[in-house]
Amino acid sequence: MKKLLFQFDTDTHPSVFDTIVGYDGGADHVIGHGGLMPENVSALVEGAIFTRAPKDKQNTAIFVGGSNMIAGQKLFAAVQSYFFPGFQVSVMLDSNGSNTTAAAAVAKLASSGIVAGKKAVVLAGTGPVGQRAAVMLAQEGATVSLTARKMARAVQACNDMKARFGVDLTPVEAFDNNARAKAIENANIVLATGAAGVELLTAEQWQYNSTIEMMADANATPPLGIGGTDMMDKGNLRHGKIIWGAIGFGALKIALHRACIAKLFEDNKQVLDAENIFALAKEMA
Secondary structure (H helix, E strand, O other): OOOEEEEEEOOOOOOHHHHHHHHHOOOOEEEEEOOOOHHHOHHHHHHHHHOOOHHHHHHEEEEEEOOOHHHHHHHHHHHHHOOEOOEOOEEEEOHHHHHHHHHHHHHHHHHHOOOOOOEEEEEOOOOHHHHHHHHHHHHOOOEEEEEEOOHHHHHHHHHHHHHHHOOOOEEEEOOOHHHHHHHOOOOOEEEEOOOOOOOOEOOHHHHOOOOOOEEEEOOOOOOOOEOOOOOOOEEEEEOOEEEEOHHHHHHHHHHHHHHHHHHHOOOOOOEEOHHHHHHHHHHHO
């Protein structure tokens, strides 16, 4: 029986990246649907849960994606609301790589040094990856600050993560490189999760900071988010700091994403979100 992965995307066009990884993760067919929201997903979910016999439902799975993580969370919850005993399929949430990319970055940082008790700063952290990474760092025992150009966006992101995960994050307004350099003055861990091609720190703004122990940058498009680093860095030591570049931890992200897809087809009761995706990332790291 064919393994069918239904890609439910909150954007108009389903992500090509997620489609490819769906196939590489073991799906025989990936069927994409775009523009989905809680109000229009019911018929698709019902089609997925009613078609196959109970013993065959493990061959059907749903992947929720899109660029908007909050919209993804709502869609993810809506999908599960239509499940009932005997009629459910496995489902995964990874809007814009929010879970797999964040989990890979934080897992690599955690494998390189001590996170608990440290001060961590997530730069430009209001996007899907930054918000989830901030949560994972906090769950590992770090005190976490999250920066944004505007305080209102930082506050909203922290409030959203508090509501979902119950963790306390500190919002910080940092509208330019100098403000971000000030935000990391006493940090031990720095994770940059800004938009592609936007430099958040120059090399001089972090190289002489004696408190920083580890850094990671999720941006692989030049200029990098953290100047003076390399996207290929795999725990490299630069100026006394352990550095992870986007491609350096990206191998784990891809492997993790594929492993999660494969896991969806183990049975029909998998629910993969930040907590269990991060747990798997730590095992794989």
